[in-house]
Amino acid sequence: MPLTVLITGAGKVKEPFLRDGIQEYKKRLSGYVKISLEEVPDESIPQNMSEQVKHRILDTEGENILKKVKDDDIVVLLDLKGDLWNSERLAGILKNAELSTSGRLVFVIGGTLGVSDKLIKRANYRWCLSPLTFPHQMVRLIVLEQLFRACKINRGEVYHR
Numbered sequence: 751m752p753l754t755v756l757i758t759g760a761g762k763v764k765e766p767f768l769r770d771g772i773q774e775y776k777k778r779l780s781g782y783v784k785i786s787l788e789e790v791p792d793e794s795i796p797q798n799m800s801e802q803v804k805h806r807i808l809d810t811e812g813e814n815i816l817k818k819v820k821d822d823d824i825v826v827l828l829d830l831k832g833d834l835w836n837s838e839r840l841a842g843i844l845k846n847a848e849l850s851t852s853g854r855l856v857f858v859i860g861g862t863l864g865v866s867d868k869l870i871k872r873a874n875y876r877w878c879l880s881p882l883t884f885p886h887q888m889v890r891l892i893v894l895e896q897l898f899r900a901c902k903i904n905r906g907e908v909y910h911r
Contacts, residue, residue: 756786760790761886772890772894775891826874828859840899841900
C-alpha cells in the first residue's frame with residue numbers, strides 16, 4: 751500500500767498557473783504515493799492589527815489545520831525557523847514514513863502570518879524550504895515538486911538536477 755501524503759494549509763490557491771502546476775505534480779506523484787491537498791479558510795487580516803488579533807488569527811487557522819491531522823500522523827511543518835533540508839533528507843523522511851506503522855505524512859503550510867504555537871508543538875519535523883520568503887500558495891507547488899523528486903530518488907530513477 752503506498753504512503754498517504756496530505757498537504758494542508760490556510761487559504762485557497764487562486765492563481766490558475768499555480769493550480770495547473772499543482773494538478774500536474776499530483777498526477778506525477780500518483781504512481782508513488784496517495785496524495786491529497788486540503789485547504790482550510792484563511793482569516794481576514796486587518797490593516798492595523800494588534801498582537802492580540804494576530805495571535806487570534808494564528809490560533810484560528812492553526813485549530814482548523816489541526817482538525818485535519820490525526821494522532822498517528824507524521825507532521826512536517828513548513829517553517830522559516832525550521833531546518834534546511836536537501837532532497838536526500840526529504841527522501842529519507844519519506845522512506846522512514848513508508849516503513850513506519852503510523853498514519854499519514856502530513857505537510858502543514860501556514861497562512862500569511864505564519865503558524866500557531868500549537869502547530870509548532872504538534873510538528874514532528876520543521877522544514878525551512880529556503881531563507882527566502884515565498885507566497886504560501888506557491889509553497890504547495892514547491893512541496894509537491896520536492897516530493898516528486900524525493901520519490902524518484904527513493905526509487906533510483908533519474909530526474910533533472
